Amino acid sequence: MSTDDRNALEPMGLSRPRRPAPRLGERRDRVRCEVRIDIDVEGEAGPIACVTRNLSEMGAFLVTELERPLGSLLTLSLHLDADGAPIRCTGEVRWVRRSNGSGDAPNGFGVRLVRLDPELKRRIQLLLLELAPLDE
Numbered sequence: 491m492s493t494d495d496r497n498a499l500e501p502m503g504l505s506r507p508r509r510p511a512p513r514l515g516e517r518r519d520r521v522r523c524e525v526r527i528d529i530d531v532e533g534e535a536g537p538i539a540c541v542t543r544n545l546s547e548m549g550a551f552l553v554t555e556l557e558r559p560l561g562s563l564l565t566l567s568l569h570l571d572a573d574g575a576p577i578r579c580t581g582e583v584r585w586v587r588r589s590n591g592s593g594d595a596p597n598g599f600g601v602r603l604v605r606l607d608p609e610l611k612r613r614i615q616l617l618l619l620e621l622a623p624l625d626e
Contacts, residue, residue: 522546523621530576531556532565540598547614549584549602558583558599566601570613577613580605 524544529552530537540554558564562583567576581601589597603610 523618525617525621528569530567530569532567537567543596543598545614545618547603547611547618549581549600551587551598551600553596553598555597556599557586560584560586563604564601566603568610570617577607577610579603579607579610 522544523546525542527542527545527550529540529542529550531540531552531554532538533556538554538556540552540556543551543553560583564581564583565578566581567578569576580603582604584600584602586599587595587597589595
């Protein structure tokens with residue numbers, strides 16, 4: 491492992507190099523994986539079940555017919571594993587997708603995870619390490 495690789499390791503002591511810097515025009519600088527995780531969004535009539543299409547340590551895309559305005563703060567319950575209780579956090583709606591009916595892309599919205607508990611962030615990082623291929 492090169493010195494540059496060692497310097498790029500996750501601060502939590504994981505032995506995995508970070509992804510290269512994003513290409514020009516790419517906004518994401520975190521590992522993002524296509525993964526289905528059940529998430530409940532708190533609503534006026536109770537929780538609304540959604541699933542993720544992808545997840546990073548900073549956010550997720552939620553597949554849902556639910557409509558929320560940009561900037562909305564949502565209370566989310568993430569079901570990261572089948573045995574554990576859901577973990578609650580706050581998400582901010584950053585963008586919305588409504589399909590054109592072609593079926594190419596599902597309806598939903600992107601959320602940025604805000605006020606993220608360090609333990610939840612660590613659990614998401616570990617999940618992403620299990621799912622993502624190693625950078626070469």
